[in-house]
Amino acid sequence: MVVGFVLIAAFGVWETLSNTMFKLCPPHLFRSHKGREFTAPFVVAFIVTMFYYSVNVIWPTTVNVFYLRSNVSRSTELPLTLPPNVGLVFGSLCLMAFGNLLGHWKWTLIGAWTGMVLFGALIGLVTPFKQSLMITFCCINASFFGWAQYESIAFTQLGAPQQDLGFSGGLAGMARYAGGSLAQAIYTTILTNTQSTRAAITIPAAAIAAGMSPENAQTLLAALSLGAAAISDVPGTQ
Structure with missing residues (x-):
């Protein structure tokens, strides 16, 4: 985005100051x-x-x-x-x-x-x-x-x-x-970014409240992006 804005600004200067006969803008x-x-x-x-x-x-x-x-039906989902x-x-x-x-x-x-x-x-x-x-x-x-x-x-x-x-x-x-x-x-x-930030706070807290140790709660957070198999390997999720 930064590169794009710089190029747009440079293009605006060119369109304003150049002597091009047929300008795009x-x-x-x-x-x-x-x-x-x-x-x-x-x-x-x-x-x-x-x-x-x-x-x-x-x-x-x-x-x-x-x-x-x-359990939501297709007629409700669509x-x-x-x-x-x-x-x-x-x-x-x-x-x-x-x-x-x-x-x-x-x-x-x-x-x-x-x-x-x-x-x-x-x-x-x-x-x-x-x-x-x-x-x-x-x-x-x-x-x-x-x-x-x-x-x-x-x-x-x-x-x-x-x-x-x-x-x-x-x-x-x-x-x-x-x-x-x-x-x-x-x-x-x-x-x-917001989901990642909130997940880092709420998921370990919920896991600890359910009886999981703080160490395993952090392991659970790291396993979330790896899929169901990785989550099931975390101690305390069974």
Whole structure:
């Protein structure tokens, strides 16, 4: 990520200061109306995709850890995959059906963004005992995302002069996928590191509370990543 940011900064300097006739990211496009016409919706399009990837990391993890057990039927398991996808489609359809009717595009984008952030944060209330509530929050969050995602991409086209529509469309697509890739790397790293940190605290404590010696509890922690066979070899797990 550090190398990528350095290269992006170097590329920005090159695009601004070089005398290249045909530039990939014309600086005048980003400076138009002090950034309000293109740069602001470009940043929104970059960030908004992060919420899609956050839900697609958080929700499957939540379902697998809290809501799926060996005795859960397939008819119960499959509907749990639907909330993010149903919400995304619903929000997109709402934009198509009511976007032009409502007008005030800037305010509707602000509203969709606010709802997406709010209900995305509320997913942090997840517990094994709030399945229905979490399904609702996840679906609403994805609905606001569906609206905000496509409206932000449309905004990048509305804010560009006609002769720059090719640039703005390409940059909008780049923002969408680059933001998603960055988000996936961040969320996966945070999730993995947090799980490892919490496991190092909670697993030995639970094992000791169940009667295992502190030495064997640490051995159990080390064996977790090695599979069931290694875990069963730890004294006190039988």
